Every structure is written in structure tokens, then in C-alpha cells.
Amino acid sequence: MDTTVTTEIKENAWGGGNRPLGASYGKLMMWFFLVSDALTFSGFLAAYGFSRFKFMETWPIADEVFTHVPFFHGNYPMIYVAFMTFILIMSSVTMVLAVDAGHKMKKNAVIWYMFATIIGGAIFVGSQAWEWATFIRGDYGAVETKGGRILQFVDAETGNRVALADFAKTIPSERVAHKENNGIWFYGEGTRTSFTVNEVIEGFKANPSLAIKTETINEEGEKVVLSRQESLSKLADASQVVEGANLIHNEYGSRLFADFFFFITGFHGFHVFSGVVINLIIFFNVVLGTYERRGHYEMVEKVGLYWHFVDLVWVFVFTFFYLV
Amino acid sequence: MAHEHKLEIFRGLWKFKSNTQKIWGVLAFLTLVTAVEVVLGIYKPAVLTGTYVLGMKLLNWIFIILTLVKAYYISWDFMHLRDEKSALRRAIVWTPIFLVLYLVFILLVEANYIFEIYKDGFVKWNF
Numbered sequence: 280m281d282t283t284v285t286t287e288i289k290e291n292a293w294g295g296g297n298r299p300l301g302a303s304y305g306k307l308m309m310w311f312f313l314v315s316d317a318l319t320f321s322g323f324l325a326a327y328g329f330s331r332f333k334f335m336e337t338w339p340i341a342d343e344v345f346t347h348v349p350f351f352h353g354n355y356p357m358i359y360v361a362f363m364t365f366i367l368i369m370s371s372v373t374m375v376l377a378v379d380a381g382h383k384m385k386k387n388a389v390i391w392y393m394f395a396t397i398i399g400g401a402i403f404v405g406s407q408a409w410e411w412a413t414f415i416r417g418d419y420g421a422v423e424t425k426g427g428r429i430l431q432f433v434d435a436e437t438g439n440r441v442a443l444a445d446f447a448k449t450i451p452s453e454r455v456a457h458k459e460n461n462g463i464w465f466y467g468e469g470t471r472t473s474f475t476v477n478e479v480i481e482g483f484k485a486n487p488s489l490a491i492k493t494e495t496i497n498e499e500g501e502k503v504v505l506s507r508q509e510s511l512s513k514l515a516d517a518s519q520v521v522e523g524a525n526l527i528h529n530e531y532g533s534r535l536f537a538d539f540f541f542f543i544t545g546f547h548g549f550h551v552f553s554g555v556v557i558n559l560i561i562f563f564n565v566v567l568g569t570y571e572r573r574g575h576y577e578m579v580e581k582v583g584l585y586w587h588f589v590d591l592v593w594v595f596v597f598t599f600f601y602l603v
Numbered sequence: 604m605a606h607e608h609k610l611e612i613f614r615g616l617w618k619f620k621s622n623t624q625k626i627w628g629v630l631a632f633l634t635l636v637t638a639v640e641v642v643l644g645i646y647k648p649a650v651l652t653g654t655y656v657l658g659m660k661l662l663n664w665i666f667i668i669l670t671l672v673k674a675y676y677i678s679w680d681f682m683h684l685r686d687e688k689s690a691l692r693r694a695i696v697w698t699p700i701f702l703v704l705y706l707v708f709i710l711l712v713e714a715n716y717i718f719e720i721y722k723d724g725f726v727k728w729n730f
Binding site: 301304322 | 617623637645647659674678687694697703707713714718722
């Protein structure tokens with residue numbers, strides 16, 4: 280074996296203790312993982328870019344989609360996501376402070392900084408769950424045309440969105456439940472919406488102040504609002520009412536937007552969740568004094584790398600999903 | 604283990620007495636950058652959205668550049684890449700950058716081509 284050892288270290292190269300590039304085995308392997316994970320996320324974001332460039336003129340505007348803040352009513356674009364970003368950066372800071380305290384062998388400081396990091400991570404995951412719930416529930420409702428386009432309703436003068444409940448008429452109608460014996464047996468019944476298409480159309484006709492907002496983006500980067508006449512003729516194509524978003528229908532516009540939203544923020548949220556779990560394990564090890572006995576806190580440094588990576592990915596998700 | 608830290612950022616413009624101080628300094632800078640991004644994102648100044656550089660809005664270029672700046676400070680100071688050997692640093696940084704630039708270039712050019720086909724070609728999209 281002595282012929283293969285080229286480092287100045289006099290140990291056996293395969294016996295451990297050899298540190299290529301001055302980094303320990305564990306840290307190198309964590310970096311290997313992080314680089315490959317970075318490539319996975321890049322693949323997702325590049326796919327998002329592909330779909331967005333493909334539907335450049337009809338892609339939803341994030342400012343009009345994510346406008347809610349918990350416990351507050353009104354229109355606050357970006358505010359909550361900015362808060363989430365800050366929480367994650369803040370928990371990154373407490374993590375790096377924990378690593379720093381670990382280098383100085385201050386056990387209690389490591390415990391408290393790790394604890395703060397875990398709390399930050401939990402707040403972030405909770406916020407993301409809330410954001411998902413809000414997105415899935417939807418707010419104003421819209422109709423989908425036969426061709427799969429989304430038509431939203433706005434006040435023709437102010438341009439503000441109008442909820443379906445504010446204008447849809449109530450038209451009593453018979454509803455036949457879809458069962459195996461009266462329909463095609465392998466078809467499901469589908470989701471029931473608060474209003475039928477007919478109720479929305481009649482309500483729209485009765486309210487001259489309403490107009491339709493299409494998915495198309497104009498030169499100024501705003502969604503095109505149709506005239507009353509165009510709105511009425513467009514509404515004739517309506518095929519169903521859409522409330523909220525799922526993988527197949529999306530009241531905010533392109534369904535691909537919802538798909539990528541669920542996929543990318545979901546994958547990131549999964550990383551945050553697993554980061555919190557790993558942090559908890561290391562936290563308990565610190566409390567039990569495992570690393571004090573081992574003589575170094577390198578494990579804290581390694582989970583720290585993972586935690587910062589999660590923050591790093593969020594910086595990119597934030598830019599490409601919410602800002603650009 | 605690399606216990607010694609390089610205690611300056613902005614190429615020595617801002618020096619710190621301890622690693623803890625450097626961490627708070629970097630946090631202040633990252634918060635400032637995020638705040639700038641959010642304010643620009645909410646107000647969307649017409650000067651920045653109306654100007655196009657290389658086919659993209661100037662505002663979007665600013666967002667992407669600020670993102671890369673944030674990514675740099677997170678990886679350099681929080682993930683301690685600044686204190687690692689330069690060979691390790693280069694291996695970690697340039698590998699994904701090369702692959703991602705390649706992938707993004709291919710996908711965006713292709714997507715733009717499909718967009719043009721939908722727009723000007725014979726495929727009817729306005730159902």
C-alpha cells in the first residue's frame with residue numbers, strides 16, 4: 280500500500296484519518312450530497328423556466344396570486360413570503376452561531392442556538408403549509424372555458440377582482456347524483472362547486488359593472504381586461520366553475536403554475552422538514568453530551584451545511600417563483 | 604478542523620473582530636438585500652420594467668444578480684466555503700454552475716422556440 284500514498288501524512292491512505300482537500304470525510308460526503316441535490320433543484324427550476332417561457336404571455340403574475348397574510352384581510356402581495364425568507368435566513372444565522380459555539384466547545388450555547396434554529400424551521404414549515412392551504416382554497420373563484428383558459432371577474436372601473444359569491448345568481452336546479460347504475464361506471468362524480476356555470480353567467484349578465492380578466496399579459500405586463508361585449512361573448516365558452524387550485528384546475532391561471540408550485544415548494548418544504556428532524560436528533564445528542572465526550576462538534580457543522588443549503592435553495596425559489 | 608476564519612467581507616472593506624460579529628454583519632447585509640428585492644417587487648418601477656437588457660427586463664436581471672449575491676454570502680460565510688481550500692471550493696461551485704448554465708440555456712431556447720410556434724405558427728391556440 281505504501282506506493283499509493285502521496286500525501287505528507289505518514290498514515291495508511293485507506294486506514295482513515297487522511298483528509299483530502301483539508302476536509303474531513305463526513306464534510307466531503309455532505310458536500311457531495313449537497314452538490315447533487317443542488318442539481319436536482321436546478322433541474323426543477325429549469326423545468327419551471329421552460330414551461331414559463333413556453334407560455335410567456337399567459338403565465339400568472341405571482342403578485343396577484345400570493346396576496347394573503349395570516350390574521351389580516353386585504354391585499355398584501357409579497358409581504359408574507361418576505362417574512363418567511365427572513366425567518367429562514369435568521370434560522371441559518373442561529374445555526375452558524377451554533378457551529379461557532381461548537382468550535383469553542385460551549386455546550387450550552389450550542390444547545391440554545393440549535394433550539395432557536397429548530398423553532399425557526401418549524402415556523403417556516405408551518406407558514407408553507409398555510410400558504411399551500413390558502414392557495415388550494417383559492418379566494419375569488421373563476422370559470423374555465425372549453426379550451427382550458429381561465430376567465431376571472433373584475434370590476435370594470437377599478438379593476439379589482441370580484442368574488443363569484445358577490446354576483447352569482449341562485450337558480451334552483453335538479454341535480455342527479457352520478458352512480459354506477461345511471462352513468463358510466465368508471466367515471467367519478469367530480470367536485471361540486473358553490474355555483475353552477477349557469478348561475479355565474481346569469482349573474483354576470485345582470486351586473487353591467489363587471490368585466491372579464493383573461494390570462495393574456497399586455498405590453499405593460501398586466502393582465503388584459505376585456506370590454507363588456509367581448510366579455511359576454513367569451514363567457515359563452517365557459518364550461519365549468521373553478522374554485523381554488525389543484526393539479527388539474529387552477530383559478531389563478533395556467534395549471535402548470537400550480538403544478539410547479541406544489542412540486543417545487545413541496546420538495547423544498549420536504550427538505551426543511553427533514554432538516555428540522557435531523558436538527559432535532561443532533562440537538563438531543565448535544566444535550567446528552569455525545570459531542571462533548573467525542574471532543575468535537577463536527578456533527579453540528581455537518582447538519583449546519585445541510586440547513587444552510589435549504590436556505591440557499593429557498594433564496595432561488597423565492598426569486599424565480601415570487602419575484603421574477 | 605478549520606478553526607481559523609477569514610474575518611473580512613467585501614474584499615477586506617468590512618473587517619470583523621470575531622467570527623460571531625462577522626455572522627451578524629452578513630445577516631445585516633442579507634436582510635438589506637432581501638428588503639431591496641421585496642420593495643422592488645412590490646413597486647416595480649416603470650424605468651426598470653420598461654428597459655430590456657439581452658431580451659429580459661432590467662428588473663428581472665437585478666433580481667437574479669441580487670439572488671446570486673445572496674447565494675455567494677450564504678455559501679461563503681455560513682457554509683464556510685471562504686475557509687476551505689480553494690480546490691474544494693472550485694469543485695463545489697463550478698461543477699453545478701457549468702451544468703446548470705448548460706441546462707438552462709438549452710431549455711429556455713427550446714421553450715422560446717415553442718412559444719414562437721404557438722404564437723406565429725399554424726398551431727391554433729386560441730380555442
